[in-house]
Amino acid sequence: MRLTYRTLISTLAVAAFLAVWELAPRIGAVDATFTSRPSRVLAAGLDIVATGGFLNDVSVSLAEFAIGFGLAIVIGVPLGLLLGRFPVLRHLLDPPIMAIYSTPHLALLPIIVVWLGIGMQSKIAVAFVGGVIPILVNAAAGVRGIERSWIVAARSFCANRWDVFVKVILPGSLPGVILGVRLGLSRAVLGVVVGEMYQSQAGLGNKVMRYGSEFRTDYLLFYVLLISLFSLAATTAVRTLEEKLWAAGK
């Protein structure tokens, strides 16, 4: 019962927002050049999808994201597990990692462009830097959150180091790893998009900046909403995985 009331209110709120957005420019309360309208954004979307080049932008952005974020997982998870397992290593690397974590990672864009140019490599690098830090930190926290008694118990049943790692540390740290992946994901998406907005030759962020400078708000908003939708969908997918994992763990 409560859930349906919740859905009703949420749907009404979104519908009201869309209605105001559609009607305010129509009755002349605001200038549609600045706000556009939902119907015009939709029309722009159809136009963009129908004309060529759209798929190229999507595939460039997706490739940058997949490679950068994939690298972040492949490097971040093992490194995080190591940091969680060995306190000396952690104390040594914690301060620089925390310094990078509290810094806006997009501030690295200009120097990454100096190093790697304006092609895909620089976006891959920014997505990697954005993704790897939360993954690393949360994987390490996941290892540290494991009950010491489990490790001791495994040891007393003659488990060797490798057994302890595969059978206790790896599954035990999974919640932390997944949390890190979820937090890193949105930072990686942001890295790709803002990297493309900053300096690029193709990709969704490139189009956002181009249509912005041409004052074509409807086209611009379609791209922005598309990117947001992707980010939402990917985050929701990881969150669902996370909840399934928690449920399975209990």
Added chain:
Amino acid sequence: MGSWKMKPVALGLASFLIILLAWESVVRLGWINPFFISQPSAVAATLGRAARSGELGRNLAVSLREFAVGYGLSVILGILAGACAGRFRTVEYALDPFLWFLYSAPLIAFYPVFVLWFGLGVPTVIALAFLLSFPQIAASTLNGFRNVSPGLIRAARSFGATEKDLLWKVALPASVPMVIAGLRLGIGRALMGVVVGELFGSTAGLGYSISYYGGLLKTTDLIASLIVIVTLGVLCTQGLSALEARFDSWRVED
């Protein structure tokens, strides 16, 4: 006791020293061209020069002002929105889809729209800083209000607390740690908004200076500004963490 606590600090300091030494040596030994990574001694000299000439102070002042206005707005409005949503279910349900969207969408992509609305420069940077940190603060405040222990409320009720007492004496103090956690996370996002906003279009500020020197390929000046931003981020986050620890100290583990 002392050595226990000193060990992480010593290792942490050692790690920064090792990084600086390695960085300086690879350049001195000629393994990496200083054009790409500069070197610590040159960066320090540049920082000193920028501090004396007043350039550093000017950029810092511009960025800090934008940060203060944007972040300040989102602290006020975020706590207000979060508290309203935490108090009234209907408000929560109405705000929920928007907060969820703002929280997980890459909001910086809206930058060109802001430029259309507010013009290039300071107002757009402030809007970006506000929009990035607001959902974080609102969501944390809402969570704080939601997760007030029912036991506390029952106890207050049975001692004859009114609704007003509940708000001021139970819900508000109990949600303070969550609110402060939100404020801490919001700082990073507001700082991100300031830096990126300045990166794209402005005439002053730390983000502007890294972008400007990046365009000129002056790596040393770029890294000097970057180090100021890193320091700022660390100081703000550490400060709020300390505050958080203080406000959370009354809580007992259950």
